[in-house]
Amino acid sequence: MSKKKYVIVGTGGRAEFFYSELVTTFKETSELVAICDVNQTRMNYANKLLQEKYHYHEVPTYKTEKFDQMIGDTKPDFVLVCSIDRTHHKYIVRAMELGCDVISEKPMTVDEEKCQEIYDAIERTGRNLRVTFNYRYAPHNTKIREVIMDGTIGEILSVNFEWLLNTQHGADYFRRWHRDKRNSGGLLVHKSTHHFDLMNFWLDSRPDTVFAMGDLRFYGRENAEKRGVTEFYQRAYGSEAAKDDPFAIHLDQNEHLKSMYLDAEHEDGYQRDQSVFGDNISIEDTMSVMVKYKNKTVMNYSLNAYLPWEGFIIVFNGTKGRMEVRITEQSYVNSGGDKADEGALQGMDIMIYPHFAAPYRVEIEQGVGGHGGGDPVMLGDIFDKKQEDRFNRAASHIDGAMSIMTGIAANRSIRTGQPVKVDDLFKFPTGSLK
Numbered sequence: 001m002s003k004k005k006y007v008i009v010g011t012g013g014r015a016e017f018f019y020s021e022l023v024t025t026f027k028e029t030s031e032l033v034a035i036c037d038v039n040q041t042r043m044n045y046a047n048k049l050l051q052e053k054y055h056y057h058e059v060p061t062y063k064t065e066k067f068d069q070m071i072g073d074t075k076p077d078f079v080l081v082c083s084i085d086r087t088h089h090k091y092i093v094r095a096m097e098l099g100c101d102v103i104s105e106k107p108m109t110v111d112e113e114k115c116q117e118i119y120d121a122i123e124r125t126g127r128n129l130r131v132t133f134n135y136r137y138a139p140h141n142t143k144i145r146e147v148i149m150d151g152t153i154g155e156i157l158s159v160n161f162e163w164l165l166n167t168q169h170g171a172d173y174f175r176r177w178h179r180d181k182r183n184s185g186g187l188l189v190h191k192s193t194h195h196f197d198l199m200n201f202w203l204d205s206r207p208d209t210v211f212a213m214g215d216l217r218f219y220g221r222e223n224a225e226k227r228g229v230t231e232f233y234q235r236a237y238g239s240e241a242a243k244d245d246p247f248a249i250h251l252d253q254n255e256h257l258k259s260m261y262l263d264a265e266h267e268d269g270y271q272r273d274q275s276v277f278g279d280n281i282s283i284e285d286t287m288s289v290m291v292k293y294k295n296k297t298v299m300n301y302s303l304n305a306y307l308p309w310e311g312f313i314i315v316f317n318g319t320k321g322r323m324e325v326r327i328t329e330q331s332y333v334n335s336g337g338d339k340a341d342e343g344a345l346q347g348m349d350i351m352i353y354p355h356f357a358a359p360y361r362v363e364i365e366q367g368v369g370g371h372g373g374g375d376p377v378m379l380g381d382i383f384d385k386k387q388e389d390r391f392n393r394a395a396s397h398i399d400g401a402m403s404i405m406t407g408i409a410a411n412r413s414i415r416t417g418q419p420v421k422v423d424d425l426f427k428f429p430t431g432s433l434k
Contacts, residue, residue, distance in 0.1 A: 004383075005076040007034040009067070009091045010083030011046040012260065014105055018080055018379075019046070023056040026383040033074040036062045037083075041264035048259075067091065071098045078103055084177050085184045089114035096127035103130050103382060107193040108400035110185035112408055112425045115401050119429065122397060130382065131400035135194045136201055136393040137377040140327060140348050143364050144314075145202050145391050147323060152352060154320030156203060159299040163195050163312045168331040170285075170305035171247050174219045174276040179283055181411075186283040188214065189407035192303055195312075196291075197395065197403035202316075205295040206402045211419040212410035214287035218306040224277040236273040237262065247276045249333060289410045311347070321354040401426065 006022060008015050015035075022030050032050070037043045043061040050056040062070040064083075071079075079095035081088050081104040089109045092102050108131050109115050122129060135141055148156060165173075165187075173191070177183045184190040200206055217223060221232060236242035236250055251262040251273050261272035285305040292298050311328040328347035350362040381394055409420040 003029055003031045004078060005031055005033045005074065006078045006080055007036060007070060007074060007076045008032065008080045008082060009036045009064070010081065010105075011035050011037045011039075011042050012082065015046065015080075015082040016049065018082065019050065020054055021379045022383060023050065023054050025379070030383050032056070032059055033076055034060045034062060034070050036064055036067055036070055038064050039264050039267045039270075041267055042260060045259045045264070067094060068098065071095070071100065076100055081105060085110050085190055086114075086182060089117050092118050092129060093121040096121045096125040096129075099125075099127070101128040103132065104400065105132055106197075106400070107185065107189050107404045107407070108397065109404065110183075110189050110408075112405070115404065115408075115426055118397065119401070123429070129397040129400070131395045131397065131403075132378065132382070133194065133197050133201075133393075133395040133399065133403070134378045135198055136391075136395065137381070140325075140345070140350065140364050141198060141201075142391055142393065143350065143362060144316075144323070144325060147350075147352070147362065148202055148316070149204075149391075152320070153316060153318030153323050153354070156297050156316050156318050158317045159199070159203075159297060160315045161195065161199065161299055161301045161312070162314070163192070163301075163303045164307040164310055165191070165303070165305040166307050166310040166331050167247065168333060169310055170307065171219070171276050172249070172333050173283070173305060174281055174285070175249055175274050176272055177270065179274070179281045181282040184283065185404070185407060186214075186411060187303060187305060188212070188284070188287055188289070188410045189404055192287075192289075192301075192407050192410075193403045195301065195303070196406035197399060199291070199293075199299060199301075199406075200399065200402050201393075203293055203295060203297055205293040205297065207291050207406045207409065207422045208294050209292040209419050209421055210289065210406055210409035210413055212287065212289040212413040214284035214410075214414050216281060216284055217286040219276045219285050220281045221277055221279050229277065232277060233275050234278060235271050235275060237271075242275070245275075249273050284414070287410070289406070291406060321352060321357075324351045324353070325349070398428070401428070
């Protein structure tokens with residue numbers, strides 16, 4: 001059997017998550033044939049990791065303006081898109097036009113226009129797109145789906161869903177390119193795409209109407225000034241003021257981050273260690289969203305990015321009872337340590353409260369690997385043979401679009417103060433949905 005050939009666009013922290021497994025665990029079925037980035041220094045570092053850390057060979061590097069040439073030279077089966085969010089659609093569409101299937105890091109894209117471009121390309125080329133929603137594969141999230149599928153608490157009528165990002169992981173979005181909403185769509189697209197996808201997955205439905213409120217209330221210079229802060233800095237590197245700031249990240253103290261970002265910034269000016277209390281932050285850190293789904297379930301959702309612990313609390317109210325879930329995740333900084341730390345579980349509890357019966361705790365097996373054990377399962381599903389799965393965890397471009405449309409609609413609602421009908425933003429093709 002011939003190996004499937006892959007190229008990767010974007011060689012930041014997320015790319016290593018994929019190529020590390022592609023060239024080790026799945027080396028019998030897959031091969032990495034090239035990498036592509038705006039930054040040559042970062043690609044050189046990726047090649048160093050491939051050789052020294054993963055015992056693979058150096059692969060050809062291409063600057064992003066040579067993307068077409070890379071496809072022509074290497075003839076990959078798949079393009080893995082790990083670039084900044086606002087550029088996903090560009091590489092997805094062009095890869096398909098050049099005859100490749102695509103695997104995209106979440107979110108699939110950041111607005112409805114770019115989503116339409118992707119759908120048009122799929123229809124025009126007949127190529128396939130998958131979106132990497134690893135949270136679906138975590139055993140506890142699969143168990144929630146199973147409980148609902150099996151009718152344990154009946155039809156789900158309402159949901160309260162609170163996601164907490166802490167002052168390490170949550171703050172990290174305000175240090176890097178994500179802080180500009182044009183790049184990321186804000187946290188309601190970049191981060192909440194995971195959570196909204198989980199709701200679509202759990203409820204086996206899709207969003208109908210969205211109303212949202214959100215603002216920048218904790219991070220940013222103006223908020224810090226209101227709390228009495230008087231000393232500010234633009235970035236941590238070289239700053240005396242940053243030395244005692246618990247919100248600062250020090251790239252020169254982490255060899256991996258130094259090599260990937262600090263040593264590479266002379267090429268494109270990207271600073272990975274900006275102050276979370278600086279100016280020019282255009283994303284929200286405090287968000288509340290109400291969603292009505294096509295099956296008439298109503299969800300109240302909140303996301304806050306500055307809390308003391310990380311994880312989520314979710315309550316499902318059904319016609320036969322109630323399910324309460326509390327998940328505590330280990331804090332981490334993207335690409336700042338062991339990838340198994342990303343989303344690793346510290347606490348996990350699922351309680352069922354049936355009508356007219358005693359409550360009981362649901363037993364869940366502990367997964368191994370990042371994101372509660374979801375990462376290895378998802379990677380096997382992507383790079384190895386796709387397994388039969390009663391839970392339908394593999395996410396298509398349809399799932400990718402449905403998850404971001406909740407966040408995109410929420411962004412519009414925040415701007416206008418009005419509820420938004422998802423079908424007014426994006427028309428899913430007839431026959432693409434159940």
